[in-house]
Each structure stands twice: as C-alpha cells, then as structure tokens.
Amino acid sequence: MCSVCLKEKRYFIKGYSLFNYKDNYIAKIIELIKFYSVFGLVGLLDHFKEEIKEVDFWDRVDYIIPVPMHAKSIRKRGFNQAVLIAKKISKIVRKPVCYDCVIKVRQTKSQVGLSMKERKTNLKGAFGVLKLKKDMKTVAIVDDVFTTGSTINEIAKLLSKYSIQSYFFTLASTPAMV
Numbered sequence: 428m429c430s431v432c433l434k435e436k437r438y439f440i441k442g443y444s445l446f447n448y449k450d451n452y453i454a455k456i457i458e459l460i461k462f463y464s465v466f467g468l469v470g471l472l473d474h475f476k477e478e479i480k481e482v483d484f485w486d487r488v489d490y491i492i493p494v495p496m497h498a499k500s501i502r503k504r505g506f507n508q509a510v511l512i513a514k515k516i517s518k519i520v521r522k523p524v525c526y527d528c529v530i531k532v533r534q535t536k537s538q539v540g541l542s543m544k545e546r547k548t549n550l551k552g553a554f555g556v557l558k559l560k561k562d563m564k565t566v567a568i569v570d571d572v573f574t575t576g577s578t579i580n581e582i583a584k585l586l587s588k589y590s591i592q593s594y595f596f597t598l599a600s601t602p603a604m605v
Contacts, residue, residue, distance in 0.1 A: 437576070438583035442595030443482045444573050445475060453599050457571050460519060461508045472515045472598075473583050478511045479519050490525040491517050491596075492580055494570040495554065497531040506564045513569040522567070529582055532559045550581045556589065573600040 446453040459465040471480065493509035501507055516526045532555040555585065564584065568579050573595065583593035 430529045435576070435580070438580055438587050439568070439576075439593040439595055441484070441566075442573065442579070442597065443484075444597045444600035445472075445478065446560045446599040448572055448574075448599035448601045450599075451514075457598060461513070461571060462488075464505065466506075466511060469488070469515050471509045472512070472519065476519050479516065479596075482520075482596065484567065485522065488520075488522050488567045488594060489563050490528070490560060490566050491520075491522050492566045492568050494524050494568060494582065495529050495531040497534045499534055502530075512571060512598060516567075516569055525558075525560060525563070525566075527558050528560070528563070528566075528593070529585065530555055547576065548578050552596045554582050554585050556585060557590060559591070563591055565594070568593055570595070570597050573597040598604050 448454055448457070456468050456471065460468050491513050493507060496504070496507045496509075510524075513519035513524045516522075527587075531553055533553045568582050570579060574580065576595075579595045579597075583595075586593050
C-alpha cells in the first residue's frame with residue numbers, strides 16, 4: 428500500500444491489482460472495456476490465470492462482490508464493468524459472485540479528477556446492503572481500477588458493520604495521488 432493510503436483508516440484487509448494503470452496499454456484496455464463495450468478484452472484475464480490464482484486471500488474468500496453502479500448509470504452505460512470482471516475472476520478462482528449483496532443507493536459524481544478527500548466525501552453513504560448471504564464472512568470486492576481506494580473502502584466499511592471482512596481485487600491500480 429502506498430504512503431498516502433497508509434495515513435487513511437482502511438476497512439479492507441488487503442488487496443491485489445494485476446496491473447499498473449500507468450501502463451498505457453492497460454489504461455487503453457480498461458478504457459475500451461468501460462467506455463466502448465469491448466467486452467472480449469475481459470477474456471485477457473484468462474492469460475493471467477496462474478497469477479490470479481496465486482493471490483493469497485482467495486482461500487479465505489466466501490464470495491466475490493463487484494463494485495455496484497447506480498441504476499441510472501447502468502441504464503446509461505448498459506453494463507457494469509466490475510460485474511464482467513467479477514464473473515471472469517469467479518470462473519478462475521471458483522468463488523461465487525454475489526451480484527445483489529451491495530447496491531449503490533445514491534448517484535454520485537464521477538471520481539475522475541477528484542482529490543482523495545473529495546472522493547471520500549463523494550462516496551459517503553452511497554452504498555447499501557441488499558441481500559447478504561448467511562455464510563458470508565469474507566469477501567473480495569472487485570473493480571476495474573484502484574486509485575485512492577475510496578470506493579472499495581466505503582464498501583468494506585459498510586460490510587464491516589455486518590462482521591464481514593473484505594479484500595479487494597482490481598485489474599489495475601494507479602500510483603499514489605498527492
């Protein structure tokens with residue numbers, strides 16, 4: 428975890444990002460998936476099966492939870508890229524996805540371009556619990572990019588109120604934001 432992140436209270440145990448978002452090819456792949464609906468690119472994760480399986484927390488994870496989008500955003504975009512990634516990861520690590528455990532209850536501004544403080548404020552109270560599983564003790568929250576961790580941390584904080592521990596897995600992470 429970066430030095431900026433270490434200063435913040437974290438509700439997740441730890442996480443793993445497969446790539447560095449500063450890599451222009453990785454950034455372009457994520458852009459093509461997210462904004463141009465090139466869903467086949469999620470299949471590239473099959474080429475990294477061994478690396479993904481080696482992540483040391485999968486054996487403790489009961490469910491995978493994709494970062495939810497607000498219903499209006501899904502209608503506008505037509506899909507949630509975190510769901511596509513979670514489905515692929517689920518097949519690789521053989522853990523079930525809980526699609527309706529956490530929902531985004533409040534529409535928020537895009538996180539792009541916001542400072543760490545603005546990101547935290549923007550997401551405060553944005554998520555809610557819908558249907559938790561009785562056997563859910565530990566989850567892996569899945570998203571496309573980890574920037575400041577505000578999104579994942581807010582979901583992990585929510586889940587911690589139900590005594591659920593959280594890890595995270597993202598396609599990429601960005602260098603520390605200052």
